[in-house]
Amino acid sequence: MGTLQVCGAGRAGDGTNTNVSILGQVLKDLGAWVFVWREEVYSNIHTRDTAFGLRAAGGPVYGPDDAFDILEAFDQGAFLDWTGEGRVPPLARLRQGGVILYDSSPRLEYPNTGHEVRPEQVEGEVRAKGARLFGLPMGRLAKERFGNYIVRGTIALGALAHMLGLPEEAFVRRFARLFREGSDLFRLNLEAFRAGLEHARSEGWALPDLRLALSAPEGDRRQLLLGNEAVALGAIVAGCRFYAGYPITPASEVLEYMAEKLPALGGVVVQADSEMAAAHHVIGGSVAGARAMTATSGPGFSLMQEAISAAGITETPVVIVVSQRGGPATGLPTKVGQEDLNETVFGGHGDFARIVLAPTDAEDAFYMMEKAFNLADRYQCPVFVIYDQMFAQSTYTTPPLDPSRFVIDRGKVVTVPLNGPYRRYALTEDGISPRAFPGTPGIYTIYTNTNEHTEEGYITEEMVVRKAMVEKRVVKRMDLIRRDHDLPPPRLHGPPDAPIGFIAYGSTYGPVLEAVERLAGQGQKARFLALRTLWPFPGREVRRFVDSCRVVYVVEYSAGAQLRGLIQREATGPMARKIRSILRYDGRPMTPGYVLQAM
Amino acid sequence: MAAVYTPQKPLTAADITGPGAWWCSGCGDFGVTAAFKEVVLTLVNEMGVPLERIFVLSGIGCSSKEPEMLRLNAYHGQHGRSIPVAMGVALANPNLVVVDFGGDGDTYAIGMEHFVHACVKNVNMTLIVMNNQVYGLTRGQASPTGHLGLRTSSTPEGKKVRPVNPLKLAIAAGAAFVARGVSWKRKELAELMLKAIQTKGFSLLDVFSPCVTYHREPGYRGSGAIVDWYRLNYVVDIQEAWRAMREQVFSEEERAHLPADYDPTSPLAPLYALRLIEEAARRGKEVTGLLVMNPSAPTLEESLGASPERAPALVDISVEANLERYRRLLDELR
Numbered sequence: 001m002g003t004l005q006v007c008g009a010g011r012a013g014d015g016t017n018t019n020v021s022i023l024g025q026v027l028k029d030l031g032a033w034v035f036v037w038r039e040e041v042y043s044n045i046h047t048r049d050t051a052f053g054l055r056a057a058g059g060p061v062y063g064p065d066d067a068f069d070i071l072e073a074f075d076q077g078a079f080l081d082w083t084g085e086g087r088v089p090p091l092a093r094l095r096q097g098g099v100i101l102y103d104s105s106p107r108l109e110y111p112n113t114g115h116e117v118r119p120e121q122v123e124g125e126v127r128a129k130g131a132r133l134f135g136l137p138m139g140r141l142a143k144e145r146f147g148n149y150i151v152r153g154t155i156a157l158g159a160l161a162h163m164l165g166l167p168e169e170a171f172v173r174r175f176a177r178l179f180r181e182g183s184d185l186f187r188l189n190l191e192a193f194r195a196g197l198e199h200a201r202s203e204g205w206a207l208p209d210l211r212l213a214l215s216a217p218e219g220d221r222r223q224l225l226l227g228n229e230a231v232a233l234g235a236i237v238a239g240c241r242f243y244a245g246y247p248i249t250p251a252s253e254v255l256e257y258m259a260e261k262l263p264a265l266g267g268v269v270v271q272a273d274s275e276m277a278a279a280h281h282v283i284g285g286s287v288a289g290a291r292a293m294t295a296t297s298g299p300g301f302s303l304m305q306e307a308i309s310a311a312g313i314t315e316t317p318v319v320i321v322v323s324q325r326g327g328p329a330t331g332l333p334t335k336v337g338q339e340d341l342n343e344t345v346f347g348g349h350g351d352f353a354r355i356v357l358a359p360t361d362a363e364d365a366f367y368m369m370e371k372a373f374n375l376a377d378r379y380q381c382p383v384f385v386i387y388d389q390m391f392a393q394s395t396y397t398t399p400p401l402d403p404s405r406f407v408i409d410r411g412k413v414v415t416v417p418l419n420g421p422y423r424r425y426a427l428t429e430d431g432i433s434p435r436a437f438p439g440t441p442g443i444y445t446i447y448t449n450t451n452e453h454t455e456e457g458y459i460t461e462e463m464v465v466r467k468a469m470v471e472k473r474v475v476k477r478m479d480l481i482r483r484d485h486d487l488p489p490p491r492l493h494g495p496p497d498a499p500i501g502f503i504a505y506g507s508t509y510g511p512v513l514e515a516v517e518r519l520a521g522q523g524q525k526a527r528f529l530a531l532r533t534l535w536p537f538p539g540r541e542v543r544r545f546v547d548s549c550r551v552v553y554v555v556e557y558s559a560g561a562q563l564r565g566l567i568q569r570e571a572t573g574p575m576a577r578k579i580r581s582i583l584r585y586d587g588r589p590m591t592p593g594y595v596l597q598a599m
Numbered sequence: 600m601a602a603v604y605t606p607q608k609p610l611t612a613a614d615i616t617g618p619g620a621w622w623c624s625g626c627g628d629f630g631v632t633a634a635f636k637e638v639v640l641t642l643v644n645e646m647g648v649p650l651e652r653i654f655v656l657s658g659i660g661c662s663s664k665e666p667e668m669l670r671l672n673a674y675h676g677q678h679g680r681s682i683p684v685a686m687g688v689a690l691a692n693p694n695l696v697v698v699d700f701g702g703d704g705d706t707y708a709i710g711m712e713h714f715v716h717a718c719v720k721n722v723n724m725t726l727i728v729m730n731n732q733v734y735g736l737t738r739g740q741a742s743p744t745g746h747l748g749l750r751t752s753s754t755p756e757g758k759k760v761r762p763v764n765p766l767k768l769a770i771a772a773g774a775a776f777v778a779r780g781v782s783w784k785r786k787e788l789a790e791l792m793l794k795a796i797q798t799k800g801f802s803l804l805d806v807f808s809p810c811v812t813y814h815r816e817p818g819y820r821g822s823g824a825i826v827d828w829y830r831l832n833y834v835v836d837i838q839e840a841w842r843a844m845r846e847q848v849f850s851e852e853e854r855a856h857l858p859a860d861y862d863p864t865s866p867l868a869p870l871y872a873l874r875l876i877e878e879a880a881r882r883g884k885e886v887t888g889l890l891v892m893n894p895s896a897p898t899l900e901e902s903l904g905a906s907p908e909r910a911p912a913l914v915d916i917s918v919e920a921n922l923e924r925y926r927r928l929l930d931e932l933r
Contacts, residue, residue, distance in 0.1 A: 187602060225932040233932070237925050239916030242691050261928060265921065266914035268690050268903045273716040280676070280713075284687020287674055288654075288695065289912035292687070310677055403925040407920045421670075438672040439694055444651040447666065449675040458618055459675075470710040527622055 002058055004032075004164075004212050005065050007039060008153070009090040010074030011115075019072065019153030020052040022178070023160065026170045028224050028397055031214040032056040035510070036395035037064055037589060039090065043249065043333035049077035051090050053589075056212060060397070062220030062361045063510025066593035067095035069210055072156050073102035074138070076115035079122045091122060091293040097130045099207060101156060101163075108143065116218050134159070134205055141195050158196025163207045168197070223362075223398045227391040227507075228253035228295075230362035231321060232261075232400070234369025235293050240319070241267030242285035242292035244278040246300055249333045250389040251323040254295035268510060275300035279307030282318050285463045286311075287448055289437030291373050295321035297389075298331060298340050305347050306458035308382055312352025314448045315425070315433070315473060317376035317411075318413070319369075321385045323392040324506075326557075326587045335587030336389040338506060338557040344384050345535050345566065351470065353381040353477035356535035357488060360509035362396035364488075364532070370406045371486045377411035380432065386534065388557060390507035390589050411435070417442035423455045424448055431476035447575070478536060487533045490541050494520075494527030500599075501549030503542065504564060505531040507590075508555050514592035531563075537570035546572050552579050555595060559585040609641045609652060612636045619667030625822050627782030627808030628661060628729050630669050634782075634789040635698075635727070639671070641793060642696065651816050654688055654695045656681040660702035661736050662729035662808065671739075679710030682717050682726065686899070689724045692912040693900045696796060697724040704734045707743040707763045714765075718772035720899040721800045727792065728765065729782070729808035739813025746833075750815065765805050767876055770869045770891055775800025775893040775898075777872070778863075781834060782808040783826050792888060799894040807834065807887070834893060835879050837888030841871075844878045863889045 006023065024034040035055045036084055042048035042228065048140050053068070055061050070095050071078060081087040094100065094446060100119065107116040119126055119133055126133065136582075140153040161171060171193055179186040232254045245255040257263035259269045267290075272278035278294045285292035301322055311318045326332030327339040341361070344356055355375050359365035376383040412434040414422065422443045426433045433455075438441045447457025452469060454460045481487070491509075494516050504512045509530050519526040529545045531538065544554050546567075554564040561581045568574055582589050582598040615636060622628050642648040655671050657663035659678035666673035676684050685699040706714050706728050717726070720795050732745040740753035743763040769777045776798040780788040788806065795802035809825045819828045837842075841861035845854060860873075862868060872890040879886045905911055918925070 036768065054914050072926075107687075220933065223929060223932050234929060236928070237921075241911040241914055241916060242687070244687065263904045265924060266909055268900075268905050270686070270690060270899075270903065273712055274682070276680070276687075277713055277716070280680050280683035281687035281690070284674070284684040284689075285691040285911070286687075287684070288688045288691035290691040290917065306677060310680070314674075335774060364767070401929055403918060403922060403929070408916060408918065428761065438688070438691055439649075439652050441649065441651060442680050444653070444672055445670055446672045447675070448673070449666075449673060450677050457673075457675075459664075 007080035011047040015153035031132040105139035154192040155196035158193040159200040161568040162200035232257035234366040238373040242290035244281035275303040293319040308348035315380040341562040353428040358505040363398035415593040491530040498525035498527040499550035500526040501552040515595035539571040542571040621664040630782035658705040662702035667701040682713035718774040731810040850897035
């Protein structure tokens with residue numbers, strides 16, 4: 001068995017996240033490459049349907065596959081659209097001959113066990129799929145043996161461990177890390193795990209066909225982290241010591257990680273009174289000399305547009321992380337979207353230089369943060385790191401990450417007084433004025449201004465100065481940026497003579513890559529250009545790629561086809577027949593099958 | 600071209616004067632600027648504050664042209680947004696003396712969110728608001744502090760929406776220092792400014808800085824008359840207000856427990872100050888002077904672990920210096 005895909009489905013509070021995450025951690029420790037994602041999470045703190053997905057394989061995985069091998073059902077919502085609002089329950093994605101491990105306990109009074117799990121209500125579908133059913137009385141065991149429903153998921157883990165032949169020690173090590181070895185919670189979970197395992201053993205349950213052939217104990221050195229954590233960690237290693245943010249899904253994990261880690265490194269984290277404030281705090285922090293960052297999503301990003309414009313004219317380096325969700329307005333707070341690309345590339349009033357980077361996966365994001373901060377300092381402009389909820393809140397396995405690869409370049413900075421007073425916007429040959437930080441002895445005329453300004457920073461509306469400043473800030477700057485070798489180049493996959501092309505950015509990297517591989521398996525040659533810099537737009541590479549293909553599919557989570565629009569505007573022109581869209585805007589994760597079917 | 604200031608010779612007002620010429624003749628903002636320059640000279644020449652550590656900010660409005668009148672490290676921001684930028688500067692480098700200049704529209708309308716949270720968070724900075732009841736730069740519409748009945752281009756029948764009271768807001772939100780100055784008394788204003796800057800935590804100095812062009816009151820015509828309107832009708836000194844309240848509002852029994860002079864450092868000062876403002880308002884007056892001074896509350900910098908010795912802007916961010924700590928962070932994410 002090369003890969004295994006598991007879905008844990010229940011209601012919020014059932015512990016599906018913990019259940020699936022621990023299984024993922026154990027599989028990773030045993031040598032698998034693991035990807036864990038939020039298959040279905042509602043923007044709702046109480047008990048709506050919740051499903052987490054886990055994919056494990058012998059090599060790197062960057063996204064979900066279409067079908068689940070195993071469905072863990074903690075609630076009838078795993079099988080049925082019980083609200084009748086058109087929801088597609090996880091059972092629909094169970095593969096032929098798949099496995100259902102469900103809670104066979106009678107209806108319990110615990111608030112989260114609102115629905116007795118009754119596979120007989122979907123008997124037809126279960127039979128048609130040839131599914132193997134395993135009824136494990138998780139709730140009853142949890143209540144009678146442990147007096148605590150929270151271990152339902154751990155009991156299920158025990159049963160799965162036995163059925164998949166996973167060693168108990170691997171789970172014990174993870175419980176020890178999660179719950180602190182020897183603590184009550186540790187003992188409780190260990191006993192619950194063993195109860196599940198014993199039950200499966202006594203029933204003689206086994207899934208020999210689903211056992212992964214795992215090796216490589218070096219799995220222990222690899223990283224297992226959320227996209228948002230990779231970004232936060234990369235920012236820290238890049239020297240970010242000032243973070244301001246406002247809680248918003250799916251960017252909050254960046255704030256939380258920073259809040260936990262930055263103070264010990266001599267940095268500060270401000271939870272701002274709004275995204276408007278957060279972005280302006282970041283400007284202040286940067287003007288004072290710190291490497292500064294904020295992260296947000298759609299609604300918060302709109303509030304930041306004014307500050308972004310200010311960073312543009314004041315030539316202040318800032319790094320702004322845009323973790324997209326379904327829009328517009330409040331839209332789909334917990335679900336995936338790529339609808340803010342236009343606002344990132346074109347937002348903020350006025351013309352100014354900017355850079356937009358787009359990581360494809362967690363490893364890419366970690367190292368990309370070094371470039372983001374160096375580019376911001378070098379060109380004194382806002383740098384955006386744009387991605388989406390499926391990247392932000394999914395757990396990736398990466399090779400061991402190496403902080404010693406980071407090199408910090410603060411760009412032009414003056415630390416001693418020059419001849420004559422310091423001029424913040426001095427006109428230089430390359431158009432970049434050296435920065436100075438307040439507090440530098442002898443320099444007291446650092447005037448940063450959001451009005452159009454003279455070289456000294458004072459307000460001006462004079463024609464000649466205005467023109468020189470715009471040329472310095474926008475025209476010359478973008479020319480310089482375009483030539484910078486630190487801009488992450490697109491990744492190109494597939495043979496050069498392939499007639500079918502795909503272009504995408506962000507979390508669709510994995511699904512599109514696999515779609516290309518599957519086409520190759522069917523004897524169809526396809527190529528994939530994964531964009532990692534979106535501004536300045538890599539027009540030449542995209543044009544060359546499009547020219548080399550007979551048809552190009554642009555894959556994105558946007559009904560407005562924003563990436564396709566950018567490609568047409570910046571690289572190819574309309575080419576309406578040649579360039580086609582594969583869009584998904586229902587807030588659900590893209591899969592290889594979705595891509596292939598949409599073709 | 601002005602010479603670079605070197606600490607060998609005393610700083611003069613000319614050294615820190617910018618090229619700006621923005622205000623109408625007679626504008627109150629000139630008084631504020633003159634007082635501030637005096638304070639900078641005192642800080643640098645007498646108190647040993649390095650000039651390069653003074654950082655001035657502003658938003659948008661007539662008052663926000665302040666940095667244009669000066670030659671200092673500065674940030675001239677957007678409407679209502681200088682406070683969050685100032686907070687960022689103060690947090691990133693607590694060695695800096697951060698003074699933000701705003702107007703009443705800038706601070707109490709479009710910047711209100713930031714104003715209240717800056718008071719609550721107690722950032723170590725000083726906010727000087729040049730309060731003139733109108734939007735001067737856009738030709739005189741009523742501002743949030745405009746009094747009831749004020750006739751302006753946007754309130755042709757007189758202002759019907761009640762005014763914001765910034766002092767009450769700042770006190771209620773826990774600002775460390777709350778005072779009201781007037782632009783026509785430069786010496787007192789400079790004293791208040793210095794105190795505001797020296798007080799640890801968030802300091803609000805609201806200054807009545809009359810608009811000679813757009814603020815019109817019936818019966819007060821001609822240049823300078825609006826200052827008379829303020830002096831004669833609108834302001835009351837805090838000690839005078841205190842004595843009046845002590846005599847007229849409190850009973851004899853209560854009076855026995857009350858000090859003869861108002862004490863802004865008393866733990867009860869916030870309560871008395873709110874009462875004073877209320878009582879004065881009943882008579883159509885606004886209190887001037889130092890209302891609250893309480894440097895004991897922790898600042899945002901202290902709460903977040905930043906200090907002059909541990910400034911995020913100055914910390915060593917080289918990979919070599921931090922490598923072991925980075926490796927530990929990576930070990931946690933396995």
